[in-house]
Each structure stands twice: as C-alpha cells, then as structure tokens.
Amino acid sequence: MGVFVYDRDFEAEIEDRTLAHLQVVIIDKLRRNERFPFVLDDGKRERVMWMSPETSLQFVYHGNRHPVLNRAWLELLAESAGSTRGLAVIPEPPMTAPAET
Template identity: 50%
Template sequence: MGQFIYDNTAKIELEDRLLAHLQVVIGTKLRRRECFFFTWKEDTSVGGGRRSVWLNPHTPMQFKYHGSRTPQINPAWLDALAYTANQQTGLYIIREPEGVSAAALGSQSADLA
C-alpha cells in the first residue's frame, strides 16, 4: 500500500496502481494551474467518514509508493478519474473500468492535455 500525503496533515493509504493513476490526473490538473477538491472515504481506524482537501499548486503533497516498479497505466481509468476531477464535486476514487484488454494498455500513458 502506498500513501497520498497532503500538506503533512492528511494521509490516505492506497494501492500503488491507483496511486499512480491519481498522480497523473492530479499532476495534469495542477500543471494547468487548475485547483479542485479531492475527496476520499476515511478508514474506520481514523474515525471513518469522508475527507476533502482543496488541491492547488502551492500546497505540498507526496505520492509515496510501497513498491519500486511503476504500475501500468490504463488510459480509460485516467479518463474516468479526470472526468470526476472536472466536475463540481471534484476528484474522487472510482473503480478501474473493466473490459480493457492488456494489449490495449501496452505501456502507454494517456495525454490528458
């Protein structure tokens, strides 16, 4: 399990593969200087509920991976996550779309520009 750490005040544990996809989507939006909310469900070990943070280019954040290998990027998942990030509610975690063949994934990463 990797971690997304926001301003040393908010932390969420995520699978490395999901974390890699979030990093691409968040990085793309912040490179464009687009600010937005990122919301996730808190683990019951920290009280449960939801947490939302306002992502902007000026707040430090870290993507800490457990493994040393870069996960394969699924362009369809990037598109789906980017779609949520562009809505009023902001970015939230969704499942990886099913039915995308491994051959279609290759080792490519989607250009969200």
C-alpha cells in the first residue's frame, strides 16, 4: 500500500497500482494549471479535496517497481476528473493489447 498525502495534514492509503494511475492524471491536470475536486471514499466516509497547483501533494509508494500503466484506465480517470463530481477511484478496466502494425 502506498500513501497519498494532501496538504501535509491528510494521508490516505492507496494501493500502489491505483496510486500510480492517480498520480499521472493529477499531475497532468495540475501541469495545465487546472483545478478540480478529488473524491476519496473509504466505504465509511467520503472526503472531497480541492486540487490546485498550489496544494502540497505527495505520492509515497511501498514498492519500488513502476507498474505498467493501463491507458484505458487513465482515460476513464481523466474523464472523471473533468466531471462536476471530480476525480474518483473507479475500477480498472481490462488492459487492451496494443494495436499491431
């Protein structure tokens, strides 16, 4: 399990694979100076955090191997980040094989 740290005062344990995908989507949006809500639901309560380039974030991984990223999952996560509800962890879809040429 990795840890997502928001604004130095909130930490959430998130599986490394999921955290890696969230990191790509969050960093991509923040690099474009976009602001958006990030929703974390642990089954007991829902926390909504406002993501902006000014917010201090950390992505801390338990393992040291980088997972192969699932492009379809990245696209779904990015789509949710652009919605009015905001970025939320959604189930990973099956990875599609790269197109052969």
